[in-house]
Amino acid sequence: MKIGIVGTGMVGSSAAFAMALRGTASEIVLVDRNADLASAHAQDISHAVPFARAVTVRAGDYADLAGARIVVLAAGVGQKPGETRLALLGRNAAVFRQVVEQLMPVVPDALFLIASNPVDLMTYAVRRFSGLPASRVIGSGTILDTARFRVLVGEHLGIAPRSVHAYVLGEHGDSEVAVWSSAMAGNVPLEAFAAQTGRTLTADKRAEISDAVRNAAYTIISGKGSTYYGIGAGLARIAEAIGADERAVLSVSTVTADVEGIEDVPLSLPRIVGAEGVTAELRPDLDADERAALRKSAETIAALKPAIDE
Numbered sequence: 001m002k003i004g005i006v007g008t009g010m011v012g013s014s015a016a017f018a019m020a021l022r023g024t025a026s027e028i029v030l031v032d033r034n035a036d037l038a039s040a041h042a043q044d045i046s047h048a049v050p051f052a053r054a055v056t057v058r059a060g061d062y063a064d065l066a067g068a069r070i071v072v073l074a075a076g077v078g079q080k081p082g083e084t085r086l087a088l089l090g091r092n093a094a095v096f097r098q099v100v101e102q103l104m105p106v107v108p109d110a111l112f113l114i115a116s117n118p119v120d121l122m123t124y125a126v127r128r129f130s131g132l133p134a135s136r137v138i139g140s141g142t143i144l145d146t147a148r149f150r151v152l153v154g155e156h157l158g159i160a161p162r163s164v165h166a167y168v169l170g171e172h173g174d175s176e177v178a179v180w181s182s183a184m185a186g187n188v189p190l191e192a193f194a195a196q197t198g199r200t201l202t203a204d205k206r207a208e209i210s211d212a213v214r215n216a217a218y219t220i221i222s223g224k225g226s227t228y229y230g231i232g233a234g235l236a237r238i239a240e241a242i243g244a245d246e247r248a249v250l251s252v253s254t255v256t257a258d259v260e261g262i263e264d265v266p267l268s269l270p271r272i273v274g275a276e277g278v279t280a281e282l283r284p285d286l287d288a289d290e291r292a293a294l295r296k297s298a299e300t301i302a303a304l305k306p307a308i309d310e
């Protein structure tokens, strides 16, 4: 599978590195406005190939993306310390309009995987600028928040994060919703798991974990400027689900017809991801507070759509 990555800053290059290590693609083409940067990353990553999987990694321009099954969009301007993801919107939308215009003639059949923030609105923007069906324009959304949630719950309960079945839904950002009510350890509800194993899962502890998940990006940015390894691995995971037609259930963002009465809104739900992109969305049972929070998250995102529509 050939994968193109447009924007090879920290996120795009980390995605390429994760894909090379995991054997996600047979060919990876890196495109950046800064051609020297793309070329340097391509060389550096290709030097890891003898220790990784068989893959060709090279830099190129838009024409070199022809035949790519997936194009990752990670171009744009990074989040500054203290800046919300939503504040990035205007700057990144302008970049994306230009990028999508250049991509469409070259890769009319590709799936687009959006990583730039604010990712839900950038997903909406690409859908709008490209005219593609929502199933083929996939934002990384809360795939990383879900991973962070599973890590923290797993650490607290003393089990592997892979055995924690729990999702963060809604916006990839401040209004995201960590769904506790249906979260499971294996196939045991978390409350029951905690009781059976003598661990406590108080309301305070749950709030502490939800806050840590929500604030993880801010914490990491204050320490090292930006976040990239986690999202890089998450992008590789989504690409694998597409490449192998896995029909994996992943929390990713697409433009959704109706979320709690809010129409045409891009946000994350658990979705089935395979060769055709997102083929279905799941509607997990939510308690009243989670339902209200998801509606609020949808409203928060929808309020910013006019910035792209105009």
Ligand code: ADP
Pocket (backbone or CB within 6 Å): 006, 007, 008, 009, 010, 011, 012, 031, 032, 033, 034, 037, 074, 075, 076, 077, 078, 079, 095, 098, 099, 116, 226, 227, 228
């Ligand atoms: P992040 O942490 O989100 O990866 P970076 O600033 O490290 O942010 O990377 C963003 C990358 O996007 C930069 O390498 C920049 O050169 C690139 N970029 C910006 N605008 C464009 C564009 N129009 N086309 C291609 N690449 C772009």
